Amino acid sequence: MKFKARHTFFILSVLFLIYTISIYLEPYNLNNNSAKTKNIINGKLVWQKYNCQSCHQLYGLGGYLGPDLTNLMSQQNKGEPLLKAMIKSGNKQMPAFNLSDLEMEELISFLKAADNSGSADPRKFRSNSFGMIEKE
Numbered sequence: 001m002k003f004k005a006r007h008t009f010f011i012l013s014v015l016f017l018i019y020t021i022s023i024y025l026e027p028y029n030l031n032n033n034s035a036k037t038k039n040i041i042n043g044k045l046v047w048q049k050y051n052c053q054s055c056h057q058l059y060g061l062g063g064y065l066g067p068d069l070t071n072l073m074s075q076q077n078k079g080e081p082l083l084k085a086m087i088k089s090g091n092k093q094m095p096a097f098n099l100s101d102l103e104m105e106e107l108i109s110f111l112k113a114a115d116n117s118g119s120a121d122p123r124k125f126r127s128n129s130f131g132m133i134e135k136e
């Protein structure tokens with residue numbers, strides 16, 4: 001039997017349907033329901049709630065007022081202490097945020113997971129006197 005275009009079309013349509021149905025049945029792979037995973041997921045919601053992304057990047061994507069925070073947690077002299085200080089007090093370029101202890105814990109889990117997922121742009125940036133970041 002000759003393999004015709006309509007066979008290809010039919011097979012692709014069936015695969016598309018199966019894939020679509022599977023996505024609707026399980027929209028997000030939350031099989032790993034450990035407390036740690038929940039913390040990370042909630043931490044992402046904290047990140048979104050306070051709109052950190054509007055000024056910061058993860059993997060180079062986001063706002064460009066503040067630095068990329070993908071690898072904040074493992075950066076020397078940064079990590080948790082700097083995160084807590086910036087959130088609590090802010091500085092002249094970044095507003096302070098009033099996070100609950102739980103939100104802070106979840107945000108830390110999220111940023112640790114982001115850090116463990118790989119490294120962001122290896123280039124270095126610094127902020128200039130206008131508060132914009134530029135390449136070093």
Ligand code: HEC
Nearest residue numbers: 050051052055065066067082083086091093094095097127
């Ligand atoms: C209005 C913009 C803005 C928002 C919103 C914002 N930040 Fe910032 N953030 C900045 C700027 C600008 C800096 C750089 C300040 C400096 O270098 O003096 C900064 C610095 C930081 C730093 C220090 C990073 C480093 O490498 O020195 C951390 C950590 C941080 N922000 C976390 C957060 C988190 C978490 C949120 C969300 C809860 C957030 N920021 C929301 C503007 C913002």
